[in-house]
Amino acid sequence: MEPREQSKEVLFELAWEVCNQVGGIYTVIRSKVPAMVEKWGDDYCLIGPYFPQTAGIEFDAIEDDSIFNKTAKKLQKNGFDVHYGRWLVTGRPRIILLDFSKMMDNVDKLKFDLWENHQISTINAEPLVNSVIAFSHMIEEYLKSFVDDYSKKYSVTAHFHEWMSAIPLINLRKENKDIATVFTTHATMLGRYIAGNVDNFYEHLPSYNWREEAKNYGIEAQAGIEHAAAQKCHVLTTVSDVTAKECEVFFERECDLILPNGLNITRYAATHEFQNLHVKYKQKINQFVMGHFFQSYSWDLDNTLYFFTSGRYEFKNKGYDLTLEALKRLNFKLVKNKVDTNVVMFIITRNPIKSIDPGVLQSRAVMEEIKETCEAIEKQIGEELFYASASNTDHTMPNLNEMVDEYWRLRLRRTIQSWKVNTLPHTVTHLLQGPDDITRFFDESNLKNHEKDRVKFVYHPDFISPTNPLFGMEYGQFVRGCHLGVFPSYYEPWGYTPLECVIRGIPTVTSDLSGFGDFMQQIMEDYESVGVYVVNRKSKSFDEAADQLADQLYQFVIMNRRDRIMQRNRTENFSDIFDWVNLRSYYDTAHDMAKKKRGVKLK
Known part of the structure; x- marks a missing residue:
């Protein structure tokens, strides 16, 4: 036997979402990169x-002449479409991207091998499964080649995220390749499906048979x-203790470690500017609200709060049902107690649409016309x-009305006349x-933006981007301009949306069934003081x-304005807890554990 010469370590991190923005795992991996590079280079x-x-x-x-590129070139010579470079x-x-399109011709054989070797059925599987199988075959070929060439000099660890990258893991382990493996599930497939379709998912969790449920849901x-x-x-x-309970049932194995999610806080840091940024982007939201509501009626924007919720359209899992019901009750309480503060609730998600409502665009366009006319009058008066x-010579205030000529008076009068309507926003x-x-909830509860209501609604069934004609701002800027994020999820293995609020100094609502909410309850008692509100969904109906x-x-x-400002300060100040520089240690531990277990072969 040749003596082992290992002196260096290498880490591969594998996921369908690497350089592919399709979900929250992309945020996990991308935001974690600086902390990983800091350690691994x-x-x-x-x-x-x-x-x-x-x-x-x-x-x-x-x-370059790196070992990663050498393996890539080796596979290229064998006909594989492998791309090497930097993300x-x-x-x-360093990053390896695998073009699996040519592998699709071999999918049937690969599916047969999956059944033959692991008894995993792919009958009637969705098209994504075929793509994953082809992609996984290329991962496996790359890692096998790398380990065969370099495992005597390098200790190799591979960290697989989710089922989309996991087939190589089970094949490499079957062949007892010299590679330490970590598998992270960010949300079990069965948990996501069952929780969205049945009541009392967590109460019934211990009784589920994973094979029967997988067959029942076609996964x-x-x-x-x-x-x-x-x-x-x-x-x-x-990623959380909440999901770890699912793993025990659906995977028939206890998790070895919890890996809480973080963010690269320096990307969002605004030093002492976050309060100024809140005011700046709130003004942009004010402009949208004026264009959307003031055509029908107006109110004092200085006494208005902006709430929002966002994420995938999963009505129950994401807690949209609970949020709407709570807002209906909030509206009743505010009207009953004669609170004069208005709340505008933005619901930001993606649902099939035809186009932006022409009436909404028309309202926005007319408001812009009013703005341009007022700016022209302002310049003339100035x-x-x-x-x-x-x-x-007499020290009196000049008559400003006389300084506006008839053209601009008439234009402003006509624009205002065409602007006002008698319909609800x-x-x-x-x-x-x-x-x-x-929309059905709006109809059934009669929450239709009536003037007497204190809670108004803006349902925006598309994600916010700078090219959006209604907002014209990035999602992160929109978050900074709001006062509160509301995310009382029923099924949420982690929950990046409340964390994205916290790092921007915006208070947020989460639930104890989300990984983030559960983590907050573990690390501090007085979490409301730092602007994190946790709804009890574990034991409450x-x-x-x-x-x-x-x-x-x-x-x-x-709450008075001064207290809200102080709370935003506390929210922003404690956000460093979630910096990957601090949370990377959980990943370090997982990799160390895998290396110690690497010599254990499967029976």
């Missing part, structure tokens, strides 16, 4: 799928891959006022392809949780 390499559209933006192909994100890590392939990876990896991890004041900004649970959330929102509304 160029001995860290990510592997993901090659899609020309995203690679054209985020991928920079390079040529154009903070930290610029035998995905659940089978997950289960096999969880069984065969050296170290099994997930010039005339300066001349009149300089030449005035739209609750939905777009034309949906059909009614959904949110839907009705009780709606009452609790309504009370939390009501207390936030009646």
